[in-house]
Amino acid sequence: MDDTKRLMEEALDGEAGHDHTEAVRRVSAQLPEEDILYDLADFFRIFADSTRIKILYALYESELCVGAITQLLGMTQSAVSHQLRALKQSKLVKYRREGKTIFYSLADEHVVTILAQGMEHIEE
């Protein structure tokens, strides 16, 4: 092994394997910012729970109040409320108050699109 090659490998800093620097540099330049990718993962994390998925699907059918969602899912009002908060914070749902009751609904169409896209994938 000649000197240049040895030096290059040492420059890889102990990382596994042969030289990938070319491919890595090329791809690396095209990747979105670290923060963006993090936010993206956060966004998808909201869909990564069946309770929240159920809520979103339910709201896709109709605006609903917390009590109705609670009854529909057959779980605690507290559990539902906690999940609604998560959905609210991610701007996936919006709400309006009518007396004591609070009605939730989908915030935009992205939600529907994403759900549909996911469905397409798993139905194969």
Add this chain to the structure above:
Amino acid sequence: MDDTKRLMEEALDGEAGHDHTEAVRRVSAQLPEEDILYDLADFFRIFADSTRIKILYALYESELCVGAITQLLGMTQSAVSHQLRALKQSKLVKYRREGKTIFYSLADEHVVTILAQGMEHIEE
């Protein structure tokens, strides 16, 4: 409170609040099967991690071997391999062997569509 009303509320089985049965029945009939919703959540769970998101985005740019991904992400080869397994099991990536090296690439276009849709949402 008359008898019919009292009986109806008792039929709600202690669940919180006033009567939602009408809305619940209507929405309930439209909801996908429990299993489907579960699978859907599982599917989205794959996107709910920044490491996997990075891998997917990298593979969107180019087919890559494990070593290159490892170097690109600056993490352990083991960690990358574990995540690739998850992606593989969800049919989001495919791979081909070339000697000792294994090259990974995206399995279909849904991945790209989903990522793009997610991006659209967070960039607002």
Add this chain to the structure above:
DNA sequence: ACAACATATGAACAAATGCTCATATGTCTT
């Protein structure tokens, strides 16, 4: 067959997540 390389896998552990229980906040009725 053996050593070197590329990738995969299992166990263990820390961090994150979702639920429950108790209680708080906000609204209406009387």
Add this chain to the structure above:
DNA sequence: AAGACATATGAGCATTTGTTCATATGTTGT
């Protein structure tokens, strides 16, 4: 103002998840 009702919130706990470490599997060259 007080009680009933609808929803929200915080702490605690059990489960899940992602990483690391050590090691296994598979491939190539000698």
